[in-house]
Amino acid sequence: MIEKFNLAALYPELLLLVMTxxxxxxxxxxxxxxxxxxxxxxxxxxxxxxxxxxHDASSGTTVYSFGxxxxxxxxxxxxxxxxxxxxxxxxxxxxxxxxxxxxLKHGGELFTLGLFALVGxxxxxxxxxxxxxxxxxxxxxxxxxxxxxxxRDSATASExxxxxxxxxxxxxxxxxxxxxxxxxxxxxxxISTVFKAVSSGQINHKVLVLGxxxxxxxxxxxxxxVPFHMWVPDVYQGAPxxxxxxxxxxxxxxxxxxxxxxxxxxxxxxxxxWQQMLIVLSVASLLIGNLAGIAQTNLKRMxxxxxxxxxxxVLIGLYSGVVNGNTAAAANAYSSAMFYVVTYVLTxxxxxxxxxxxxxxxxxxxxxxxxxxxNQRSPLYAGVMALCMFSLAGVPPMVGFAGKLSVxxxxxxxxxxxxxxxxxxxxxxxxxxxFYYLRVVKVMYFDAPLTASTVFAGxxxxxxxxxxxxxxxxxxxxxxxxxxxxARAIVTTLGT
Amino acid sequence: xxxxxxxxxxxxxFGVVLLALGRDEHVKTVRWIALIGALVSLAVTLPLYSGFDxxxxxMQFVEKAPWIERFNVFYNLGVDGLSLWFVLLTAFMTVIxxxxxxxxxxERVNQYMGAFLILSGLMIGVFSAxxxxxxxxxxxxxxxxxxxxxxxWGGPNKxxxxxxxxxxxLLGSLLMLIALIYLYTQSGGSFDLxxxxxxxxxxxxxxxLFFAFFAAFAVKVPMWPxxxxxxxxxxxxxxxxxxxxxxxxxxxxxxxFLRFSLPIAPDAARExxxxxxxxSLVAVVYVGLVAMVQEDMKKxxxxxxxxxxGFVTLGFFIFNDIGVxxxxxxxxxxxxxxxxxxLSIGVxxxxxxxxxxxxxxxxxxxxxxxxxxxxxxxMANCGLPGTAGFVGEWMVILGAIKYNFWIGFTAASxxxxxxxxxxxxxxxxxxGPVANDHVKALEDINxxxxxxxxxxxxxxxxxxxxxxxxxxxxxxxxxxxxxxxxISKLPQ
Numbered sequence: 001m002i003e004k005f006n007l008a009a010l011y012p013e014l015l016l017l018v019m020t021x022x023x024x025x026x027x028x029x030x031x032x033x034x035x036x037x038x039x040x041x042x043x044x045x046x047x048x049x050x051x052x053x054x055h056d057a058s059s060g061t062t063v064y065s066f067g068x069x070x071x072x073x074x075x076x077x078x079x080x081x082x083x084x085x086x087x088x089x090x091x092x093x094x095x096x097x098x099x100x101x102x103x104l105k106h107g108g109e110l111f112t113l114g115l116f117a118l119v120g121x122x123x124x125x126x127x128x129x130x131x132x133x134x135x136x137x138x139x140x141x142x143x144x145x146x147x148x149x150x151x152r153d154s155a156t157a158s159e160x161x162x163x164x165x166x167x168x169x170x171x172x173x174x175x176x177x178x179x180x181x182x183x184x185x186x187x188x189x190x191i192s193t194v195f196k197a198v199s200s201g202q203i204n205h206k207v208l209v210l211g212x213x214x215x216x217x218x219x220x221x222x223x224x225x226v227p228f229h230m231w232v233p234d235v236y237q238g239a240p241x242x243x244x245x246x247x248x249x250x251x252x253x254x255x256x257x258x259x260x261x262x263x264x265x266x267x268x269x270x271x272x273x274w275q276q277m278l279i280v281l282s283v284a285s286l287l288i289g290n291l292a293g294i295a296q297t298n299l300k301r302m303x304x305x306x307x308x309x310x311x312x313x314v315l316i317g318l319y320s321g322v323v324n325g326n327t328a329a330a331a332n333a334y335s336s337a338m339f340y341v342v343t344y345v346l347t348x349x350x351x352x353x354x355x356x357x358x359x360x361x362x363x364x365x366x367x368x369x370x371x372x373x374x375n376q377r378s379p380l381y382a383g384v385m386a387l388c389m390f391s392l393a394g395v396p397p398m399v400g401f402a403g404k405l406s407v408x409x410x411x412x413x414x415x416x417x418x419x420x421x422x423x424x425x426x427x428x429x430x431x432x433x434x435f436y437y438l439r440v441v442k443v444m445y446f447d448a449p450l451t452a453s454t455v456f457a458g459x460x461x462x463x464x465x466x467x468x469x470x471x472x473x474x475x476x477x478x479x480x481x482x483x484x485x486x487a488r489a490i491v492t493t494l495g496t
Numbered sequence: 497x498x499x500x501x502x503x504x505x506x507x508x509x510f511g512v513v514l515l516a517l518g519r520d521e522h523v524k525t526v527r528w529i530a531l532i533g534a535l536v537s538l539a540v541t542l543p544l545y546s547g548f549d550x551x552x553x554x555m556q557f558v559e560k561a562p563w564i565e566r567f568n569v570f571y572n573l574g575v576d577g578l579s580l581w582f583v584l585l586t587a588f589m590t591v592i593x594x595x596x597x598x599x600x601x602x603e604r605v606n607q608y609m610g611a612f613l614i615l616s617g618l619m620i621g622v623f624s625a626x627x628x629x630x631x632x633x634x635x636x637x638x639x640x641x642x643x644x645x646x647x648x649w650g651g652p653n654k655x656x657x658x659x660x661x662x663x664x665x666l667l668g669s670l671l672m673l674i675a676l677i678y679l680y681t682q683s684g685g686s687f688d689l690x691x692x693x694x695x696x697x698x699x700x701x702x703x704x705l706f707f708a709f710f711a712a713f714a715v716k717v718p719m720w721p722x723x724x725x726x727x728x729x730x731x732x733x734x735x736x737x738x739x740x741x742x743x744x745x746x747x748x749x750x751x752x753f754l755r756f757s758l759p760i761a762p763d764a765a766r767e768x769x770x771x772x773x774x775x776s777l778v779a780v781v782y783v784g785l786v787a788m789v790q791e792d793m794k795k796x797x798x799x800x801x802x803x804x805x806g807f808v809t810l811g812f813f814i815f816n817d818i819g820v821x822x823x824x825x826x827x828x829x830x831x832x833x834x835x836x837x838x839l840s841i842g843v844x845x846x847x848x849x850x851x852x853x854x855x856x857x858x859x860x861x862x863x864x865x866x867x868x869x870x871x872x873x874x875m876a877n878c879g880l881p882g883t884a885g886f887v888g889e890w891m892v893i894l895g896a897i898k899y900n901f902w903i904g905f906t907a908a909s910x911x912x913x914x915x916x917x918x919x920x921x922x923x924x925x926x927x928g929p930v931a932n933d934h935v936k937a938l939e940d941i942n943x944x945x946x947x948x949x950x951x952x953x954x955x956x957x958x959x960x961x962x963x964x965x966x967x968x969x970x971x972x973x974x975x976x977x978x979x980x981x982x983i984s985k986l987p988q
Contacts, residue, residue: 375648379518379607390640395666396633402564405629405677409567412677420678420704427670434666438643438659446647446655483566 006065009072012052019045020115027108038108046088053081071128075489079257086250092464094242097356117143121254130179130189148239160238167231171221178214191266199269216277222255223311226284236304245352256341271322278315285312286429293436300366317407320414335490336406343403350468351388373449382444384469393437402479498559500573504621507537511613514606530609534594538587553976572627577973582623589743590616593736595948615641628676628687649734657732664725672712693759696987706764709757716749720779723802730798735842743835762981772813779806784913797837811892814899820974822891829884836873836952857931862938867926869949874922878915884959
């Protein structure tokens with residue numbers, strides 16, 4: 001019985017789950033409004049789990065557990081490692097912000113819900129069964145709804161939570177509906193079995209595609225791409241910044257992993273169908289995200305639209321995998337999308353790190369104008385923010401350029417009809433995006449500061465922020481290692 | 497570490513050190529470190545010239561190391577006769593710019609000097625990269641320091657200028673990125689320029705590539721009609737920014753034509769030579785006329801830059817030895833001369849805070865030493881024999897007459913416009929009686945400004961009198977390039 005469960009493959013997940021509950025219990029006895037004990041324990045847990053995931057990933061093997069319901073492979077392990085680190089960094093950046101806003105006074109939900117969300121991501125990333133994936137989605141989503149509403153006294157946060165909940169539920173509903181149709185057509189919830197059934201060609205294509213449409217819609221909600229993006233700007237703006245970072249960071253990794261599991265591992269024979277859908281979503285996201293981004297004055301909202309357009313680039317990577325039923329280019333394409341998503345999350349972390357650093361008690365620092373003259377107040381943090389903006393705009397030598405290069409390379413190499421035109425469209429859209437990213441740099445460097453106060457950062461925040469922003473530059477100059485890592489992970493995953 | 501790597505990374509390293517020095521508390525130290533950095537950076541480029549073998553057209557001082565292995569991108573550096581002088585020119589102009597900004601810049605000095613040093617290293621990187629992706633990374637990265645230089649230390653309308661500069665040039669280079677990726681896939685996964693030079697390409701692929709490169713390089717040069725960003729940017733940029741922009745950054749575009757457009761798409765280049773020649777002639781004649789009516793000195797010199805760069809692109813697309821060599825000489829000469837012109841305007845602007853021609857008059861009476869220099873540079877700008885400006889233009893005109901008499905004739909007529917707008921400006925600004933009390937109160941140049949202008953004057957005269965070291969370096973490489981361009985790359 002135990003062997004069938006194969007729990008040994010899931011020890012990092014189990015450790016995380018147990019520790020999450022321990023922390024939740026311990027938190028009841030913590031009285032300090034800073035919650036140092038639970039903070040340190042959460043960080044420690046995530047640190048250990050991330051190392052364990054990296055260790056598992058480097059073994060390079062694929063192991064199934066719980067009777068094929070859960071899979072542990074290098075792609076999953078790395079994405080779990082990265083999402084753990086993302087939540088780790090989020091918590092570090094977010095604690096001073098949360099303390100200032102009394103978010104930790106009555107309980108350490110920020111930590112425990114964050115950890116539960118992380119468990120949800122783990123399940124999403126390693127699910128090998130429709131229902132398991134759905135469970136992961138819901139665990140993540142429910143924790144996130146609660147996190148957005150964590151500031152009970154804030155009307156905007158409550159509004160954002162409501163909107164997130166309603167639209168998120170709708171998205172989950174789409175996903176579940178699509179899954180049920182696929183189940184009806186193939187007779188199985190197991191992704192490998194679905195794959196075999198679909199590739200046999202015996203299944204009614206129309207039913208499959210109908211199910212597929214709903215699945216893609218559901219995934220679109222999770223990525224927040226046009227036309228399923230309506231919740232993104234409001235939630236980004238309304239949620240407490242630390243929670244925005246949680247949603248804008250680690251979530252994207254989980255959404256990417258689930259897309260890989262469902263569309264690539266389960267429905268690769270239908271690639272010709274879902275690629276067409278993805279490309280429509282991508283083209284629309286690039287246009288709407290960037291056009292609307294120009295009009296924003298609120299930085300969090302601007303980043304929300306920027307995320308929408310950046311996810312368009314990820315979809316381009318996913319679009320380029322299969323050409324005329326030939327999967328030779330698949331590893332190249334999917335690993336470029338994975339690289340893009342990972343580096344995007346890295347950049348987003350630093351951006352919100354700076355936003356939260358500048359926020360003080362009773363002051364959110366989320367308008368672009370609040371960054372005026374940051375270079376005079378603190379050249380270092382202005383430099384970090386400029387680095388992030390140039391990275392998001394895709395200017396070399398920042399890491400964002402390496403991401404765009406690999407995705408566009410995958411697209412052009414796929415040699416599909418119109419690939420060059422699509423690549424040209426994508427770079428022209430990133431020219432639009434460059435305008436609003438540059439505006440942030442302009443405000444920081446060219447405008448006069450509104451206050452002369454210096455920027456204070458605790459030691460933990462400072463160290464993490466410097467490592468984070470240093471990585472933006474280092475990975476931009478030497479992207480090879482991370483690219484190879486993504487490529488290996490994807491190759492192993494595709495091989496099974 | 498090779499010499500080229502040293503030439504690239506020494507200024508960047510000094511620049512980073514300067515950025516780390518913090519606020520304006522140690523201004524003196526910052527200036528001296530910047531000067532030492534610029535001088536050391538210049539010193540490390542000198543062995544490149546002394547060790548250069550002029551009889552070979554091959555890449556020299558080659559360094560090659562894997563960079564992004566997944567995409568076969570190499571950290572691959574090398575110089576040949578086409579690029580050698582630009583490496584030296586860049587390092588030289590950086591010294592001049594540091595001297596020029598010595599007392600003028602008082603705010604955020606470390607960032608100003610740091611930005612120029614980093615920019616210098618990046619531009620040397622552009623000239624010495626022989627891997628397509630490495631070239632692109634350097635080419636794009638130069639936008640960041642220049643954007644900040646214009647935006648922080650620029651004039652009243654600096655923000656508009658900074659955005660226009662960044663977005664306009666980014667537009668072109670993004671199209672080039674697509675072209676590079678396309679070549680990468682066509683060549684079976686290589687970013688190596690030498691491989692691309694040999695790659696056979698069908699006619700319509702060549703046409704598309706040619707225009708993608710055109711988008712990037714024509715904007716940078718800038719060629720008419722995509723030159724409109726240059727006057728706006730020059731007017732708002734600080735003196736040092738204008739000098740570097742005119743002296744070196746414009747050459748990045750022209751150099752790109754030689755390194756990418758001509759050898760990679762030779763058939764398209766020959767087919768569209770008429771278009772390039774036509775655009776160049778429009779730049780030479782029409783923009784020359786536009787320069788004549790300018791009220792603002794910097795705008796006038798900016799338009800004159802466009803006209804002079806028209807000679808460069810004209811020289812490239814008439815496909816003969818003397819034309820291409822002439823264009824290269826013109827690029828270097830224009831580097832010295834336009835840099836000197838902008839720095840001279842800077843000298844006046846620092847005293848009067850006006851760039852309007854109308855607010856001056858009779859400057860020679862109060863600033864005789866300075867007026868002598870200014871007159872020399874003005875003469876070089878209109879191509880007086882014996883100055884740097886003459887050699888290149890004369891060679892290009894000779895080449896053009898060889899190619900087609902009327903093209904040569906039209907180009908030559910532009911010399912008259914050049915003389916007209918430059919001399920007219922000289923007359924209105926420097927000559928005549930003292931125009932007003934502000935001019936009366938002017939003080940002549942101090943020893944720092946004298947040093948800076950004298951260095952440039954020596955360069956301008958030396959190049960005009962004895963251009964042999966410049967042409968010697970280029971000859972073999974230019975001949976080799978033309979031989980390459982003459983052979984069709986269309987698949988048989």
